Amino acid sequence: MSDPLRAHIEIAATAADQFMNVYYNLHDTKREFLGRLYRDSSAILWNGNAYSGVKPFSEFIEKLPKSEHTVECYDAHPLPTADPNGAASLILNVSGTVQYKNEKSKRVFSQCFVLSMEGTSGTFYIWSDCFRFV
Amino acid sequence: MAEATAIAQQFTEYYYSTFDTNRSGLQPLYRETSVLTWEGAAIQGGKAIVDKLVSLPFTSVQHRVSTQDAQPVGDMLVIAVTGQLLIDGEQNPQFFTQTFVLRRDDAGFYVQNDFFRLVYG
Numbered sequence: 001m002s003d004p005l006r007a008h009i010e011i012a013a014t015a016a017d018q019f020m021n022v023y024y025n026l027h028d029t030k031r032e033f034l035g036r037l038y039r040d041s042s043a044i045l046w047n048g049n050a051y052s053g054v055k056p057f058s059e060f061i062e063k064l065p066k067s068e069h070t071v072e073c074y075d076a077h078p079l080p081t082a083d084p085n086g087a088a089s090l091i092l093n094v095s096g097t098v099q100y101k102n103e104k105s106k107r108v109f110s111q112c113f114v115l116s117m118e119g120t121s122g123t124f125y126i127w128s129d130c131f132r133f134v
Numbered sequence: 135m136a137e138a139t140a141i142a143q144q145f146t147e148y149y150y151s152t153f154d155t156n157r158s159g160l161q162p163l164y165r166e167t168s169v170l171t172w173e174g175a176a177i178q179g180g181k182a183i184v185d186k187l188v189s190l191p192f193t194s195v196q197h198r199v200s201t202q203d204a205q206p207v208g209d210m211l212v213i214a215v216t217g218q219l220l221i222d223g224e225q226n227p228q229f230f231t232q233t234f235v236l237r238r239d240d241a242g243f244y245v246q247n248d249f250f251r252l253v254y255g
Contacts, residue, residue: 001178005169009176043205072254075171077247079210079235091212093233093249108255110231112214114207130203130214134229134253 008078016076016092019115019124024069031062043128066101069109079114088117089127095134108134142204142213145236145243150197157187163245170248183248196220198227210246211236216253229253 026034035058038044044051051057072095079089092113097106111131115124152159164170164180177183199217206212213234218227235247 001176001182005178006176009169043207045203045205048201048203073174073251075174075249075251077169077171077176077235077249079207079247091233091235091247091249093231093251095231095251095253097255106255108229108253110214110216110251110253112212112233114205114212128205128207128212130205130212132201132203132214132216132231134200134216134231134255 009076012076012078012090015124016074016090016115019113020071020074020092020094023113024071027061028067028069031064031067034058034061037124038126038129042126044126045130047132064100065103068099069096070098070106071096090115090124110134138204138206138211141211141236141243142202145234146199146202146213146215149234150199153187154194154196157190158184160184160187162241163243164248165239165244165246168245168248170245170250172250173252192221194222197230207235209237211243219252229255 023037035054038054038057040053044057051060074092074094076090076092079091092115095110098109099106109131113129114127116127118125161180161184164183166179168180168183170177170183172186177186197217197219199215201216203214204211213236215232217230219230220227231251231253233249234245236243237246
């Protein structure tokens with residue numbers, strides 16, 4: 001594999017790692033702030049249900065029982081940009097387990113994010129999100 | 135969105151039936167710029183990718199897709215698949231998750247990014 005690609009993948013993995021920690025931490029401990037990672041243009045699929053807009057998705061997600069996610073593994077690639085404004089993008093695949101407070105056993109999940117950087121802010125927002133129980 | 139779903143369905147049917155019968159037939163689906171991350175290891179380019187897939191140590195494999203979700207992202211199509219794998223006639227399936235990013239060139243749709251992971255409960 002080419003060295004530049006390897007370097008790009010490592011950078012993507014580091015950015016992905018940081019994003020992932022923020023995401024699941026918010027989901028598990030400060031759910032009311034999770035919506036800030038999305039935009040109204042975000043394409044969201046949650047276990048087969050499509051959500052359009054931050055508000056409807058936030059309303060749904062806040063009703064879920066308290067969660068505790070354990071990430072088992074993740075992979076990231078840089079992507080030629082998804083954003084029409086030309087910002088950097090990456091695709092992140094996460095798999096792991098999640099324990100909901102009202103359930104006896106953990107569930108296995110798989111989640112695919114496409115992240116895009118907002119201008120020069122250095123922060124990522126979620127361009128698309130696809131979550132599934134496995 | 136309906137079109138994305140239809141394309142995704144056709145693609146995954148073709149991909150998995152080719153994988154399960156003749157892995158070397160997957161080569162036209164990749165390009166030199168394609169990247170596969172297989173169980174955490176990144177591999178670039180159609181030839182290297184197919185070499186990896188062909189070298190996987192099983193005689194027979196059967197993919198059963200459980201779910202697939204397709205989302206257009208810019209000029210790309212992201213397909214997230216979950217399913218089961220039956221390897222070498224084993225009765226107990228393994229679970230997998232696979233994500234494809236499809237793009238289009240003059241020759242048609244191809245896989246630009248591919249991620250495969252076995253999933254353990």
